[in-house]
Amino acid sequence: MAAEPVRIDDPADPRIAGFVSIRERDLTGREGLFIAEGTVVLRMLGQAQARANGFAAEAILLLESRLAGIAEVLAAFPPEVPVYIASQAVFDAIAGFNMHRGVLALGRKPSAQVGASLLGRLPGTSLVLAGCGLSNHDNVGSIFRNAAAFGADAVFLDETSCDPLYRKAIRVSVGSVLTVPFSRAMAGEAMLRGLAEAGFEIWGLSPRGQVSVAAIPPARRIALVLGTEGEGLPEHILASFRTARIPQRPGLDSLNVATASGIALYQIALAMGRVA
Amino acid sequence: MAAEPVRIDDPADPRIAGFVSIRERDLTGREGLFIAEGTVVLRMLGQAQARANGFAAEAILLLESRLAGIAEVLAAFPPEVPVYIASQAVFDAIAGFNMHRGVLALGRKPSAQVGASLLGRLPGTSLVLAGCGLSNHDNVGSIFRNAAAFGADAVFLDETSCDPLYRKAIRVSVGSVLTVPFSRAMAGEAMLRGLAEAGFEIWGLSPRGQVSVAAIPPARRIALVLGTEGEGLPEHILASFRTARIPQRPGLDSLNVATASGIALYQIALAMGRVA
Numbered sequence: 001m002a003a004e005p006v007r008i009d010d011p012a013d014p015r016i017a018g019f020v021s022i023r024e025r026d027l028t029g030r031e032g033l034f035i036a037e038g039t040v041v042l043r044m045l046g047q048a049q050a051r052a053n054g055f056a057a058e059a060i061l062l063l064e065s066r067l068a069g070i071a072e073v074l075a076a077f078p079p080e081v082p083v084y085i086a087s088q089a090v091f092d093a094i095a096g097f098n099m100h101r102g103v104l105a106l107g108r109k110p111s112a113q114v115g116a117s118l119l120g121r122l123p124g125t126s127l128v129l130a131g132c133g134l135s136n137h138d139n140v141g142s143i144f145r146n147a148a149a150f151g152a153d154a155v156f157l158d159e160t161s162c163d164p165l166y167r168k169a170i171r172v173s174v175g176s177v178l179t180v181p182f183s184r185a186m187a188g189e190a191m192l193r194g195l196a197e198a199g200f201e202i203w204g205l206s207p208r209g210q211v212s213v214a215a216i217p218p219a220r221r222i223a224l225v226l227g228t229e230g231e232g233l234p235e236h237i238l239a240s241f242r243t244a245r246i247p248q249r250p251g252l253d254s255l256n257v258a259t260a261s262g263i264a265l266y267q268i269a270l271a272m273g274r275v276a
Numbered sequence: 277m278a279a280e281p282v283r284i285d286d287p288a289d290p291r292i293a294g295f296v297s298i299r300e301r302d303l304t305g306r307e308g309l310f311i312a313e314g315t316v317v318l319r320m321l322g323q324a325q326a327r328a329n330g331f332a333a334e335a336i337l338l339l340e341s342r343l344a345g346i347a348e349v350l351a352a353f354p355p356e357v358p359v360y361i362a363s364q365a366v367f368d369a370i371a372g373f374n375m376h377r378g379v380l381a382l383g384r385k386p387s388a389q390v391g392a393s394l395l396g397r398l399p400g401t402s403l404v405l406a407g408c409g410l411s412n413h414d415n416v417g418s419i420f421r422n423a424a425a426f427g428a429d430a431v432f433l434d435e436t437s438c439d440p441l442y443r444k445a446i447r448v449s450v451g452s453v454l455t456v457p458f459s460r461a462m463a464g465e466a467m468l469r470g471l472a473e474a475g476f477e478i479w480g481l482s483p484r485g486q487v488s489v490a491a492i493p494p495a496r497r498i499a500l501v502l503g504t505e506g507e508g509l510p511e512h513i514l515a516s517f518r519t520a521r522i523p524q525r526p527g528l529d530s531l532n533v534a535t536a537s538g539i540a541l542y543q544i545a546l547a548m549g550r551v552a
Contacts, residue, residue, distance in 0.1 A: 148527065247545070247546060248427075249427045255421070255422065263539050266523070269524075270523060276523050
């Protein structure tokens with residue numbers, strides 16, 4: 001049962017300080033916190049918190065007109081999570097721009113320990129994604145959405161990849177970053193070695209891959225490795241592991257990395273019998 | 277051989293009036309014209325113009341520091357196309373925002389006749405996309421990029437779909453909207469009837485599709501039909517044609533329509549033997 005809503009009339013009210021100028025602050029990051037936008041993402045944050053997977057809401061801020069429509073979503077949060085409501089003018093003054101969605105939550109990220117122990121918690125039969133140098137928030141968000149659609153068990157990002165809990169990445173993922181377990185800490189090669197030692201068959205996705213993604217044989221554990229758009233995976237990674245390509249017309253520009261991840265995941269999930 | 281560059285020092289110079297405040301003007305549209313951004317898109321505009329497929333550059337505006345680096349791209353344009361150069365300050369004052377790419381072209385769209393006669397010009401063996409109510413410019417741009425990657429012969433958009441020659445759609449398509457022939461004029465159902473009468477097997481893509489996309493049999497002519505994100509294809513279209521789905525985990529949100537188009541095109545292009 002959610003908390004009783006508290007009305008905010010002053011954009012400088014210290015209780016909603018965490019929501020002030022979210023657009024600018026998002027770019028600089030904030031320790032341990034993230035901003036979730038929109039009803040769908042709020043619903044997934046509630047589900048994540050209920051499953052005790054490390055995520056927690058610190059506070060919720062709503063346009064007053066949205067309150068009635070999302071009562072059922074709010075009901076998933078414990079009463080300790082404050083729910084603030086504001087008029088459109090106050091809401092926009094807080095957020096720093098016109099937020100027509102009118103639904104925001106300030107969330108707390110899981111601790112670093114949750115990410116560090118992820119590999120050990122994976123099931124015996126696993127399909128995971130690994131990203132090296134994924135620096136575009138849109139792409140990372142889309143990749144998580146694809147991971148959820150095809151039932152990937154986890155996403156491992158190297159330390160040079162961007163934060164999936166950046167506001168825009170969360171939105172593009174339609175909240176999947178809150179449900180697909182992930183870690184982001186290690187150097188790319190160490191991360192892939194760790195996966196290989198844990199029994200994962202490692203497949204790098206590259207336009208110059210050795211075989212078609214349709215020819216990746218099923219295995220108990222498969223890790224699909226994605227590189228940054230443009231550059232692709234670095235040579236030392238392509239040389240150390242098996243690689244697959246998506247059959248396509250020759251041309252200057254290959255597929256977007258998020259679309260490519262969707263096609264490869266689809267094909268591997270089919271091969272592993274995880275979707276039908 | 278391109279024209280000799282002309283230096284612009286006054287943002288109000290009438291010769292570059294077509295580039296003024298492109299961000300705002302793009303939203304309202306401009307008859308018959310479009311804005312192309314970036315070196316890759318400029319290169320494709322040059323190729324499109326050279327192939328006489330209806331596209332033509334009206335003028336090119338460059339940051340002076342970019343001139344030397346793209347001489348080879350400029351060489352594809354005839355000398356009648358003026359090339360203007362400007363300092364960063366003047367360039368930004370013209371465009372209305374900081375344009376770090378520094379490469380713009382004002383292009384002319386093909387005439388309506390080119391779109392209207394598209395169906396009759398398709399080869400005997402064809403794979404085309406048809407879009408009904410695709411209103412998001414990012415998605416439309418991505419869909420064209422996928423169409424190019426998998427060698428689709430054309431894209432047919434209904435009259436409620438958005439303009440693929442909107443600046444952002446062109447950019448996301450990486451210029452593919454200039455190379456994949458398209459039309460955008462008819463009501464959705466009439467458009468699909470026309471394709472069916474021209475011998476196309478019509479397959480609607482839907483999370484509720486009858487068969488897996490992997491089960492779409494090869495045919496001489498196939499049209500893959502995409503609906504708007506969220507709503508999907510309208511019932512009367514789903515009921516009138518065969519439908520296919522992408523195998524995935526059950527959940528609230530299905531795949532993004534652009535990613536879904538990539539997966540379905542990949543699978544159909546493989547079945548038709550168009551990629552390997």
